[in-house]
Amino acid sequence: MNEMRVAVLGGGVSGLAAAYFLVRKKERVPFLRVDVYERAPRLGGVVETHVADGAIVERGPDAFFARDEKIFSVLRELGLEDELVAQNPEAGPTYVYHRGRLLPLPPGTEMGVPRRLLSMVRTPLLSPAGKLRAALDFVLPPLDAPGDVSVGEFFRRRFGDEVVEALIEPLVGTVYGAEADVLSLDTLFPAYRDLERRYRSVLLGLRRSSRPSVRGETKSASRAPGAGRFLTLRSGLEELVRRLARALPPDAVHLQTGVEALAWEDGLWKLVLSTGETVSAFVVVSTLPAWELARLLRGMGREDGAALLEEIPYSSTANVAFRFASPPLLGFSGAAILVPPRERRVVSSVSFTSRKWPHTVPPGESLVRVFVDRRSVERYTADAELREAVEEDLARLLGNLPPVRSALVSRFDRSLALYTVGHKERLARIRTYFANLGLPLVVRGAVFTGVGIPDCLTGGERAADEALEHLAALAKRA
């Protein structure tokens, strides 16, 4: 029998994980051949580690939240256990830039959402009127309206505008790339809806329920060592990419090979590659951003599917990593600074990377990653201009900066899928669309599985299983 090719589109963590699990489960299909097509000259997608002069600088993700045992079993298989480093517990709290002052985020908040009344009462981030308004959560009735609402709308109703603008917005904005008023409550914080329904008040509900966490993607952590913590890899997260790639057959990865067009002909996929070649495959696993898969579907005449995928908005992000000869802001004990969008600055957050991950720079030096507000990402299109604007704003936030040894600008164009209101329902329609299409096409990638690196790894395994089911069905029909 000829080889049965599964073509994996995209060589980011999702695509590599799908290919890795396919190869690992190869005994189920002896004639399986896996090929990964990646448009860029390197693997990893948004995961990229820059190593220079004894410093390890992550351009994209710098850590992952180890939620449960699943991620550890994959990392163990890849021989990465000894590479794991937990975030420095002494890194310090997160601060919020508030009207010219740096104030600590109150303890007991999760993604900025207060979990304890007392921490809200004590924080100088809220005015007395803001605190009184937040306490109305105890008496306000639940809103039992069907359908998704925005994170902003829900928490403005429960706690008032100040809590959203000073506490919630800076955190969710940094992590999920958009304003709280457009992000989906049902996707990101579904458990708060339940708390409101069951207990009327979110704060009362939090006190009475034993739930350890109410974030959408967060389940209770297992007892695996390191679970429930932020972890990274000593040599940089790109080591994960290298290990996944190393586990594949040497001829499985095709770099600088974009998939330009897809067609379904005579029971086989035809892939037109940017190299000019056309290859065929039994099953296609797409881990492309939704907008790129939409382009391929449109080329197949599937306008309806393309339009559905294009309903998912993406945002572009940028950050500048500054390496200093000595720590900036001497005496500052924080791990990060969040700058609420209402401050209208160039900087949206500052991560004191070498406080969180001391191994990333030689002793005495420091590494600070500065994330850029969306408006400035669009405004400063040249890297030199962006770096200058960020450095100036950073100096305004922190005071005089020590000499900069080097600065690295990283931009990610349309790279972060936004989980906006209605996201779950949108995904359900997309899933139904692909299920009804009846083609051996598996659609995965961060937008469908969750943005975290562990989600991409586990999503890759599910993609592999689905691809194998398609192959088994095809083999039965043959």
Ligand SMILES: Cc1cc2nc3c(=O)[nH]c(=O)nc-3n(C[C@H](O)[C@H](O)[C@H](O)COP(=O)(O)OP(=O)(O)OC[C@H]3O[C@@H](n4cnc5c(N)ncnc54)[C@H](O)[C@@H]3O)c2cc1C
């Ligand atoms: C700046 C930033 C910081 C982040 N920080 C964190 C963090 O700290 N922790 C965390 O857990 N997660 C973080 N994330 C999220 C996480 O890194 C991503 O969700 C995840 O890496 C996405 O992997 P992916 O493979 O799904 O997509 P991608 O990495 O986007 O990979 C898709 C690949 O497809 C390729 N491609 C596109 N079109 C084609 C085509 N036509 N043919 C062939 N190839 C194509 C692209 O070149 C790319 O390599 C961050 C994301 C960003 C952008």
